[in-house]
Amino acid sequence: MSAAVMNIEDSVLVRKVREAFIGQIIETVVFRGEVTHLVDRTTVRNLCNFLKIDPDLSMNFIVDVAGADYYGENPRFEVVYHLYSIRKKHRIRVKVRVNEGETVPSVTSIWPGADWPEREVYDMFGIAFDGHPNMKRIYMAEDWEGYPLRKDYPLRGYKDRYNPNGEEKEPESITD
Amino acid sequence: MPDKEEIIETKLVTMHMGPQHPSTHGVLHIILNMQGETIVDIEPDIGYLHRGTEKIAENLLYHQFVPYTDRLDYMSAMSNNLAYVQAVEKLLDIEITERAKYIRVIAAELSRMAGHLLALGAWALDLGAMSILLYAMREREVVLDIFEMICGARMTLSYLRVGGVRYDFTPQCKEACERMLEIFPPRFEEYERLLIGNRIWIQRNRGVGVISAEEAISLGLSGPALRASGVKWDIRKDEPYLVYDRFDFDVPTGENGDCFDRYNMRFEEIKQSMRIIKQALKDLPDGPFNVDIPQIIPPPKPDVYKNMEALIHHFKYVSQGFKVPRGEIYSSIEAPKGELGVYIVSDGTEKPYRLKLRVPTFMNLQTVKTMSKGRYLADVIAIISSLDPVFGECDK
Numbered sequence: 078m079s080a081a082v083m084n085i086e087d088s089v090l091v092r093k094v095r096e097a098f099i100g101q102i103i104e105t106v107v108f109r110g111e112v113t114h115l116v117d118r119t120t121v122r123n124l125c126n127f128l129k130i131d132p133d134l135s136m137n138f139i140v141d142v143a144g145a146d147y148y149g150e151n152p153r154f155e156v157v158y159h160l161y162s163i164r165k166k167h168r169i170r171v172k173v174r175v176n177e178g179e180t181v182p183s184v185t186s187i188w189p190g191a192d193w194p195e196r197e198v199y200d201m202f203g204i205a206f207d208g209h210p211n212m213k214r215i216y217m218a219e220d221w222e223g224y225p226l227r228k229d230y231p232l233r234g235y236k237d238r239y240n241p242n243g244e245e246k247e248p249e250s251i252t253d
Numbered sequence: 254m255p256d257k258e259e260i261i262e263t264k265l266v267t268m269h270m271g272p273q274h275p276s277t278h279g280v281l282h283i284i285l286n287m288q289g290e291t292i293v294d295i296e297p298d299i300g301y302l303h304r305g306t307e308k309i310a311e312n313l314l315y316h317q318f319v320p321y322t323d324r325l326d327y328m329s330a331m332s333n334n335l336a337y338v339q340a341v342e343k344l345l346d347i348e349i350t351e352r353a354k355y356i357r358v359i360a361a362e363l364s365r366m367a368g369h370l371l372a373l374g375a376w377a378l379d380l381g382a383m384s385i386l387l388y389a390m391r392e393r394e395v396v397l398d399i400f401e402m403i404c405g406a407r408m409t410l411s412y413l414r415v416g417g418v419r420y421d422f423t424p425q426c427k428e429a430c431e432r433m434l435e436i437f438p439p440r441f442e443e444y445e446r447l448l449i450g451n452r453i454w455i456q457r458n459r460g461v462g463v464i465s466a467e468e469a470i471s472l473g474l475s476g477p478a479l480r481a482s483g484v485k486w487d488i489r490k491d492e493p494y495l496v497y498d499r500f501d502f503d504v505p506t507g508e509n510g511d512c513f514d515r516y517n518m519r520f521e522e523i524k525q526s527m528r529i530i531k532q533a534l535k536d537l538p539d540g541p542f543n544v545d546i547p548q549i550i551p552p553p554k555p556d557v558y559k560n561m562e563a564l565i566h567h568f569k570y571v572s573q574g575f576k577v578p579r580g581e582i583y584s585s586i587e588a589p590k591g592e593l594g595v596y597i598v599s600d601g602t603e604k605p606y607r608l609k610l611r612v613p614t615f616m617n618l619q620t621v622k623t624m625s626k627g628r629y630l631a632d633v634i635a636i637i638s639s640l641d642p643v644f645g646e647c648d649k
Contacts, residue, residue: 108581109343141596141611145598159611163486190616193618
């Protein structure tokens with residue numbers, strides 16, 4: 078087990094990325110054999126581009142873009158990119174932390190497949206992506222109020238005439 | 254009456270297909286910009302079946318979420334169960350027993366067969382070949398009967414649990430699988446004759462919805478649809494989970510990336526699944542089908558009625574669940590439709606802090622735009638069917 082951990086910490090996923098972005102990687106975590114790099118939102122596009130074009134990494138497949146709400150922390154949100162290389166058969170995770178109202182640069186120009194997942198993050202967390210061709214809600218109705226996957230959004234939704242079991246809306250809980 | 258014959262000018266027309274349309278496999282709503290019968294632009298509109306599964310997961314104990322995964326891709330519930338329980342096990346850092354691994358392989362492959370059979374049937378129905386649907390349903394029934402024998406349910410199975418499986422794989426189930434492996438091959442030959450010998454089927458699929466390998470990869474296409482474009486990538490082979498590395502099976506790939514190749518992939522995969530099941534049945538080892546960790550495994554149900562300790566154990570399991578170490582993981586499997594991944598952030602409690610499902614249908618549907626541009630409206634039906642979308646999964 079420890080040999081495998083040593084191995085991955087020395088792999089291109091960790092070493093090469095850290096060497097190419099000295100001082101720009103905030104944190105690198107290896108957990109259960111998975112590599113995670115935490116970066117600033119000014120770096121994320123450059124890093125993604127590097128991960129895609131570098132021949133040793135060649136992350137040509139965008140697996141997913143996910144959001145996470147760490148309510149009460151600062152910055153509040155995290156945008157998580159899962160990448161895979163079909164040629165090299167390895168995976169990497171890139172994370173960015175953002176606060177409410179801040180935007181993240183879109184990676185749709187690097188991987189067009191990031192289009193829908195980025196829209197999903199916007200729909201569920203209200204994190205907008207800069208440079209996205211079609212930044213609008215994907216699951217919820219266009220006029221939906223609030224962002225359902227935020228931790229301060231009630232599990233049963235807000236009370237209205239279609240949802241009598243929902244929670245009473247507090248005026249300041251809706252931000253937009 | 255006009256003096257001379259006027260040519261009617263065609264205008265750009267926006268048309269809505271769905272969400273209540275028999276050929277959209279559920280509740281897909283497509284907005285089509287048409288110039289005559291040619292598609293200028295197409296925009297899928299999803300979300301009609303959104304239930305907030307991820308939000309529900311954040312409020313449930315780890316073991317309580319298993320039944321919700323059945324309702325994602327309800328055509329192949331075992332695969333969804335597998336993706337989820339495997340993710341939790343990775344987070345717990347436990348190794349399941351050998352027998353459980355083999356049972357899971359058999360379950361997942363049966364599920365793949367059921368899913369692909371329905372996909373083929375519905376696809377042929379959409380293109381006007383109704384008899385194949387009836388045949389495919391008949392064969393799927395055999396698979397569902399096996400599921401009923403294994404776990405008592407036919408569609409929403411919840412058979413795979415964290416730490417193993419819920420019930421043992423009995424010799425009767427094994428016999429039923431062996432019977433299935435005997436009766437299926439001649440029947441599949443018959444379908445192949447019916448479909449590949451059908452000029453309409455070929456003309457409506459060959460050369461339709463072509464997508465190149467580069468485009469498909471950049472758009473996040475996965476599963477049989479990506480392999481039809483010639484990309485040899487199967488998670489079962491490239492990042493083997495369970496015991497897939499011990500079986501001898503092929504990963505079929507196509508050349509043209511059209512609907513016909515996607516059909517061939519599905520058909521070939523059913524045959525490969527049968528090969529895997531055959532080998533797994535042969536090698537199925539004896540032994541326990543659950544890990545020996547009482548916190549994550551409920552006691553056998555008959556004991557709960559008779560034994561006080563088992564009752565307490567059952568009560569603790571159901572009401573309190575189990576704690577999972579702090580950390581975050583992503584685990585994925587090759588589901589019938591493509592890469593099905595689960596990303597879990599754990600804060601060390603009994604409930605996931607964040608659970609994200611990477612569902613193949615959602616990502617695959619993005620490619621409809623590329624595949625349909627410049628084609629006719631009737632081709633859209635074939636293209637959507639060839640991606641085999643299931644909206645329980647797409648809309649989560």
